[in-house]
Structures are given as C-alpha cells and as structure tokens.
Amino acid sequence: MAIIEVNQVTKVFGNDPESILRLMDDGWNKEKIYRERKHTVGVNNVSFSVNAGEIFVIMGLSGSGKSTLVRMLNRLIEPTRGSISIHGKDIVKMNKEGLIKVRQKQISMVFQKFALFPHRTVAENVEYGLEVQGVDKAVRRKKAIESLTLVGLGDYADSLPSQLSGGMQQRVGLARALANDPDILLMDEAFSALDPLIRKEMQDELLELQDKMKKTIIFITHDLDEALRIGDRILLMKDGSVVQVGTPEEVMMNPANEYVERFVEDVDLSKVLTAASVMRRPETITLDRGPRVALQLMRESGISNLFVVDRGRRLMGVITAEDASAAVREGKTLADIVIHDVAVVDKDKLLYQLFDICSTSKHPVAVVNSNNRLMGVIVRGAVLGALAGNPDQRADQPAEPIAALTEGVSANV
Amino acid sequence: MSKLPLDKWVENIVDALETGLKPLFHVISLIIEGIVNGIANTFHWLPALVFIVLAAALGYYLGKWKFAAFTAVGLLLIDNLGLWEHTIDTLALVLTSAILSIVIGVPLGIGSAQSDRVRGIVTPLLDFMQTMPAFVYLIPAVTFFGLGVVPGVIASVIFAVPPTIRLTNLGIRQVPEDLVEAADAFGSTSRQKLFKLQIPLAMPSIMTGINQTIMLSLSMVVIASMIGAQGVGADVYGAVTQIKTGEGFEAGLAIVVLAIVLDRMTQNIVRKNRRGSNV
Known part of the structure; x- marks a missing residue:
C-alpha cells in the first residue's frame, strides 16, 4: 500500500521557474535551460510511490537532485x-498550518550534518519536535528518554551535543526524529558524515530498529553499497531524473542503462547476492527408496551425492555415491548411510557469509528456508561463478524456487 | 545653476515635525527623563562605597578577582577625585541610551534578518546615522526636546544604535542553514524558530552589538554635555573651554575607567553565555 505518492514533480531554481516549465514542455533539456536562461532544473518530472513499512533508498551522485527531491x-x-500525496493528501496544496501539522506528526527528518541544536542538551534536542507541538514538559522528557534509550543513549540525556562523537550525535538525530512517533522518516545522507565502521554499525542498527518499528523510511545516499545494504527498493537518479527503480537485486542484475551499469560494476556482489541467487535445484531422494535407486539417480544426473528429504521436503541429510554402493553390497538401507551432519545455510544469507562454510564443507551446502525445507544446494564454485558475473551459476527462477523444486521432485522420483 | 535649497527643505521639515508632533515629543521626553532620573536617583541614593562593593561583586561574578579589583580601585579613584556624582550622572545617561538602543535595535535587527526588504531600508539609514557627524543631530534634537539630558540621550541613541541592529541581524543570519532547516522540518512556527533557535544562537553576536553600543554612547557624553547634559562629560567640556589640562585629564580618566568597566562587564556576559551554550 502506497503511503507516499510523488506524481510528476519538478523543481526549477531561478527567478522565473514558471516560464522554464513551458520550455521544458517544449523539449528543452537541462543544459540548454542553464546555458540560455540561467535556471537550474533540480528535479525533472519525477514520479514514484513508497509503500508503508519499506526502506526506500533514493540514490545518486552529488548534483543528481536527490536532496532537493x-x-x-x-x-x-x-x-x-x-x-505529493501523503496518506492520500496532497501536501503541495496544503496551507501553512496544515503543513506544520504534517511536519509535527507525520514526517520527521534526519540530517547529514546531524543539525543538532548546540545550545540544547541531548534530551532537549530530542524533545524539540514535541515541544513545538506544545506537549507538557514532563511528558516530552519521558518520551525523549524512551527515544534515546532506543538508540542506546539513555545515559547521555543531559550532555551537550558537542560532547558526543559523530556517531552518537547522529543517534541523537535519529532519536529526535523518532520521538514524535512519525509514520515517515526522511534520512538525508544520514550516515554519510560518519566514518566507515561507524556507518556500518548505524546501518545495522537502523535495520534492527526498523524491524521493530516498521516506519516508512526514505533514505538518501550517494553510496551504492549503503543503498544495496539497507534498501528494500532503490530509486536511482541522474541529472534530476529517475534512471531506475527496483529492488537491489534487480538493479544489480538488470541495470536499466549504461549509467546504472557503470555505477554497479564496482559493487561488491558478495554483499548483495543471497544464497538463494546462487543455489541450484537439488537432486533429492526420500528414505523409503533403496540404495540402488539412489545410485541410479546419481548416475543419471552425473553427481556424487543426493540430499535426503522427508515427504514435506524437510532436509534430513545427504548420502554419497560411495556409501550407496557399499550399502548395495552389504544389503543396508538408506537410513543406515545418511549423513546427518550437513552444512546448512538460510536462503537469505549474503554470499560473503558463505565463503567460509562452502570452503570447509565436504558436501554441497544445503539452502533451506525458515521451516528447514530444502530450497536448493550450493555446489563448489557456484559462489565464485556468481561473483564473476556468470549467470549460468544461478538458479533458473530464483524468485520461485519452491515451484521449481516441486516439479523437480516429481521428475526425480 | 543656483544652489539647491536643501538647508531650507530640512528646516521646513524640522519645523513641520516640531509643530505637528509636539505631543509625541513631549511623551518621549517624559519617558526618557523618567528612565534617566530613575537610574540616577537610585545610584545617587546608594552610598558610593556600597555601590563600589556591589560593582566589584558583579565584576567578580562575571570575570575574575582581577577584574573585580580593577573595578574597585578604578571607582574608588573616581570617588577620591571628587567626580563621583558626575560619573553617576554620566552612567545614568549611558545606561539609558543602552536600554533604548536595545529596545529599538534588537527588534529592528530581527526584522532585518527575517526580511531582505526591511534590511534594504534599514542598512542605508544606519550608514547615514553612523557617518553623519554627531554634532549635526544635536541641532534638531534641541529643537524637539529642548536643552538638557533628553536630547543628549536621543543623540547618543542615534549614534550608538547601529551596531546592535547590525550585529543582531548578522547573528540571526549566521545561524547555520541546516539548523534552521531542522527547526522547520519538525514543524516550528516562525515564532518558535526565532525564540527557540535563532535568538539563543545569535546571543553572542547580539551581546557584542550591545557592547559596542554602550561604548559608542560613552563616546557621546562630551558632545551631549554641550547641550546641557550633566556628568563628567560636562567637566571635560568645561576643562577644554577653560584650558585646564589637569582637570580635563581627571574627568577624562573617569570616563576611561567607566568605559573599561562597562566594556569588560558586557564582554564577560557574552563569554559566560557562550560557555553555557557551548556555541
């Protein structure tokens, strides 16, 4: 459900922006308008919508119009x-009082340079949004402390902002934005001024907080890694226009044009792609089959091991070709030779978290969902292949692995 | 080409104002006289020693013991030279000018900070007020308010108010853009933004303006004495007309002591503010 709907929004900076709109409608581009009329087109006819509860990243280089947007x-x-509709109300048409109400109750903002008020204590900063609403002193102090505790700064309520480190100051900025419990959080390059380690820590914390709070977050960044890390969806901007909107994986795998391609080529894929995107369809067997069937299946698919699942496709273990032929000779059943100790990863694990487990496991790594159902396997080399950008290493339909796998089962058994 | 009758025009305007606005000038005159007399009577009523102790205590509170000691020694010297009563008169004149300058200057400074149009009108006026020789104001001031302390205060205010206006405007305009944006983003009204953010952050700058205003009104006391304002300024003026170098030096020294004490006090208020607010 869309909570914010932005419809054909344009911003022209200059003395007579209205006249420029007509020229834009006649097909003048940004450069020509600047050259001949000295007006700057900040944002050019941008439309998008943001769903309630998602982290929507607007990403672009400096001058792309993202901060203006x-x-x-x-x-x-x-x-x-x-x-620009928020909860279905066009805020562009709102009068001053209406706008102030929206800013007080529905939208909060976190700033790149923190923008904490230097003459107020940490708690007084966090209280600010409630103070301007006329909330009672004791009530707003209590809410401020709650909000500060949420970001781990409950003990610093009476410090001055200048006594805190950059990372802590931005936590205060975040606490201030959360204190009046808005639906929407605008974060303008909120972590860009922090050093890389602190930045990552803050990203993790934001994701953690978001898990609890389910706010709608518009996050502005110029850092693609950050966008891919925290965004549910990403909007890429260039020269004031939208280049592409999509999930991180869509942007990575299907860049809309050369610009996006150039942008994403340096990205560390191992931090974007998940186990689900490199796994293959698993060859499986159930325990009521005999070792001979197992050998036959392995021979047909040219592999040396099979995953054992129960009727609900829950993972039970793995059997190897070697053990299966021994079982045939010695008259054992599959249950006797199942190896239960299998390396298992969750389907949402990122590739860089798989390196270790893949290199130490003797067998292919099993990919499961949260119910322990087998989704796929990761064979040796698949991770490296995916990082090299080889699409063959990826599952055919990563979006619908269960359907694909169910078909596979009936074919296998 | 014949000379423009600018002098006639100005005189006509002044005459028209004098007749047309007589009741207004009368009210202003009463207010100013009231403030000057209130301050002067209170200070005259206090014994010199009590006043000196209080001033030194204030000096200690605002600065260090060194400043307190200077205040005490300086004021004792003035008392010893027999200039106490006149110094108090001068102080009353200066403080009245300062109060009026703050009352007029701070709101005008805020106005110019919030509107480019207001600033566009105020700035050339301030330039005019600061560069037109101060003696020139004395003439219409006497026409409107007669002789005595009132036209002295008026001339002092005209000469001394510009720094307060300029520095209030500057201080508010210098509040970082991102802080103003943050105040807006949380739904502040313009009034809330002004009182909760802009004025507190502009305070050091505003206080510097007030400090300069006080210094400038002190520099006006000799000129004000030429139209009948009482005080050490009159002593200096008398010494000049009678070529009494020693007496002139004594009275001048009293003004210097007063200037240093007032300057350090207002500066220390700025510093104390700054430490407290950590700006």
Missing part, C-alpha cells in the same frame, strides 16, 4: 510543479 517531501523546498 527529499526536501520536497516535507516542503522544505517548494515543488515548482507536480503533486
């Missing part, structure tokens, strides 16, 4: 044209 969502910058 996010500031139009709470009208710190007035759009020249277009509509």
Whole structure:
C-alpha cells in the first residue's frame, strides 16, 4: 500500500521557474535551460510511490537532485510543479498550518550534518519536535528518554551535543526524529558524515530498529553499497531524473542503462547476492527408496551425492555415491548411510557469509528456508561463478524456487 | 545653476515635525527623563562605597578577582577625585541610551534578518546615522526636546544604535542553514524558530552589538554635555573651554575607567553565555 505518492514533480531554481516549465514542455533539456536562461532544473518530472513499512533508498551522485527531491517531501523546498500525496493528501496544496501539522506528526527528518541544536542538551534536542507541538514538559522528557534509550543513549540525556562523537550525535538525530512517533522518516545522507565502521554499525542498527518499528523510511545516499545494504527498493537518479527503480537485486542484475551499469560494476556482489541467487535445484531422494535407486539417480544426473528429504521436503541429510554402493553390497538401507551432519545455510544469507562454510564443507551446502525445507544446494564454485558475473551459476527462477523444486521432485522420483 | 535649497527643505521639515508632533515629543521626553532620573536617583541614593562593593561583586561574578579589583580601585579613584556624582550622572545617561538602543535595535535587527526588504531600508539609514557627524543631530534634537539630558540621550541613541541592529541581524543570519532547516522540518512556527533557535544562537553576536553600543554612547557624553547634559562629560567640556589640562585629564580618566568597566562587564556576559551554550 502506497503511503507516499510523488506524481510528476519538478523543481526549477531561478527567478522565473514558471516560464522554464513551458520550455521544458517544449523539449528543452537541462543544459540548454542553464546555458540560455540561467535556471537550474533540480528535479525533472519525477514520479514514484513508497509503500508503508519499506526502506526506500533514493540514490545518486552529488548534483543528481536527490536532496532537493527529499526536501520536497516535507516542503522544505517548494515543488515548482507536480503533486505529493501523503496518506492520500496532497501536501503541495496544503496551507501553512496544515503543513506544520504534517511536519509535527507525520514526517520527521534526519540530517547529514546531524543539525543538532548546540545550545540544547541531548534530551532537549530530542524533545524539540514535541515541544513545538506544545506537549507538557514532563511528558516530552519521558518520551525523549524512551527515544534515546532506543538508540542506546539513555545515559547521555543531559550532555551537550558537542560532547558526543559523530556517531552518537547522529543517534541523537535519529532519536529526535523518532520521538514524535512519525509514520515517515526522511534520512538525508544520514550516515554519510560518519566514518566507515561507524556507518556500518548505524546501518545495522537502523535495520534492527526498523524491524521493530516498521516506519516508512526514505533514505538518501550517494553510496551504492549503503543503498544495496539497507534498501528494500532503490530509486536511482541522474541529472534530476529517475534512471531506475527496483529492488537491489534487480538493479544489480538488470541495470536499466549504461549509467546504472557503470555505477554497479564496482559493487561488491558478495554483499548483495543471497544464497538463494546462487543455489541450484537439488537432486533429492526420500528414505523409503533403496540404495540402488539412489545410485541410479546419481548416475543419471552425473553427481556424487543426493540430499535426503522427508515427504514435506524437510532436509534430513545427504548420502554419497560411495556409501550407496557399499550399502548395495552389504544389503543396508538408506537410513543406515545418511549423513546427518550437513552444512546448512538460510536462503537469505549474503554470499560473503558463505565463503567460509562452502570452503570447509565436504558436501554441497544445503539452502533451506525458515521451516528447514530444502530450497536448493550450493555446489563448489557456484559462489565464485556468481561473483564473476556468470549467470549460468544461478538458479533458473530464483524468485520461485519452491515451484521449481516441486516439479523437480516429481521428475526425480 | 543656483544652489539647491536643501538647508531650507530640512528646516521646513524640522519645523513641520516640531509643530505637528509636539505631543509625541513631549511623551518621549517624559519617558526618557523618567528612565534617566530613575537610574540616577537610585545610584545617587546608594552610598558610593556600597555601590563600589556591589560593582566589584558583579565584576567578580562575571570575570575574575582581577577584574573585580580593577573595578574597585578604578571607582574608588573616581570617588577620591571628587567626580563621583558626575560619573553617576554620566552612567545614568549611558545606561539609558543602552536600554533604548536595545529596545529599538534588537527588534529592528530581527526584522532585518527575517526580511531582505526591511534590511534594504534599514542598512542605508544606519550608514547615514553612523557617518553623519554627531554634532549635526544635536541641532534638531534641541529643537524637539529642548536643552538638557533628553536630547543628549536621543543623540547618543542615534549614534550608538547601529551596531546592535547590525550585529543582531548578522547573528540571526549566521545561524547555520541546516539548523534552521531542522527547526522547520519538525514543524516550528516562525515564532518558535526565532525564540527557540535563532535568538539563543545569535546571543553572542547580539551581546557584542550591545557592547559596542554602550561604548559608542560613552563616546557621546562630551558632545551631549554641550547641550546641557550633566556628568563628567560636562567637566571635560568645561576643562577644554577653560584650558585646564589637569582637570580635563581627571574627568577624562573617569570616563576611561567607566568605559573599561562597562566594556569588560558586557564582554564577560557574552563569554559566560557562550560557555553555557557551548556555541
């Protein structure tokens, strides 16, 4: 469900932006408008919608218009044209009082340079949003402390911002934004001023908090790694226009154009792709079959081991060709030779978390979902192959592995 | 080409103002006289020693014991030279000018900070006020308010108010853009933004303006004495007209002591503020 709907929003900076809109409609581009009319097109006809509860990343290099775009969502910058609906109400048409209400109750913002008020203590900073709403002193102090505790700074309520480190200051910024319990959080390069280690820590914490709070977050960044790490969806901007919108994986795997391609080529794939995207369809068998069937299946598919599952496709273990032929000779059943100690990973694990487990496991690594159902296997080399950008190493339909696997079962057995 | 009758025009305007706004000038005159007399009477009522002890205590609170000691010694010297009563008169004149300058200057500074149009009108006026020789104001001031302390205060305010206006404007405009944005983003009204963010952060700058205003009004006391304002300024002026170098030096020294004490006090208020707010 869309909570924010941005419809054909344009921002032109200059003395007479209205006249520029007409020129844009006549097909003038950004360069020509700047060269001949000295107006800057900040955001050019952008439309998108954001769903409730998602982290929507707007990403682009400096000058791409992303900061202008996010500031139009709470009208710190007035759009020249277009509509922006929040909960179905067009804030562009709102009067001053209505806008102040929206800013007080529905949208909070976290800033790149923290923007903490230096003359107020940490708690007074966090209280600010409630203070301007006229909330009682004791109540807002209590809420501020709660909010600070949420970001791990409960003990610093009476410090001044200047006494805190950058990372802590931005936590205060986050606590301030959360204190009035808004539906929407605008984060403008919120972690860009932090050093890389702290930045990662903050990203993790944001994801953790988001798990509990389920806010709608618009996150602005120029850092693709960050976008891929925290975004449910990513909007890529260039020169004020939208280049591509999609999930991190869509952006990585199907760049909309050369620009996105150049952007993503340096990305560390191992931090974007998941186990599900490199796994293959598993060859499986159930325990009521005999060792001869198992050998036959392995011979047909040219592999040296089979995963054993129960009727519900829950993973039970693995058998090897060697053990199976011994079992045939000695008259044992499959149950006698199942190896239960199998390396298992969750389907959402990122590739870089798989290196270790893949290199130490004797057998292919099993990929399971949260119910321990076998989703696929990762064979040796698949991870490296995927990192090298070889699409053959990926499952045919990573989006629907269960359907694909169920078909596989009936064919196998 | 014949000379423009600018002098006639100005005189006509002044005459028109004098007749047209007489009741207003009368009210202003009463207010100013009230403030000056209130301050002067209170300070005259206090015994010199009590006043000196209080001033030194304030000096200690705002600065260090060194400043407190200077205040005590300086004021004792003035008392010893027999200039106490006149110094108090001067102090009353200076403080009245300062109060009026703050009352007029701070709101005007805020206005110019919030509107480029207001600033566009105010700035050239301030330039005019600061560069037009101060003696020139004395003439219409006397026409409107007669002789005495009131036109002295008026001339001092005109001469001394610009720094307060300029530095209030500057201080508010210098509040970092991202902080103003943050205040807006959380749904502050303009009033809330002004009182909760802009004025507190502009305070050091505003106080510097007030400090400069006080210094400038002190520099006006001799000129003000030429139109009948009482105080050490009159002593200096008298010494000049009678070529009494020694007396002139004594009275001048009293002004210097007063200037240093007032300057350090207001500066230390700035510093204390800054430490507290950590700006």
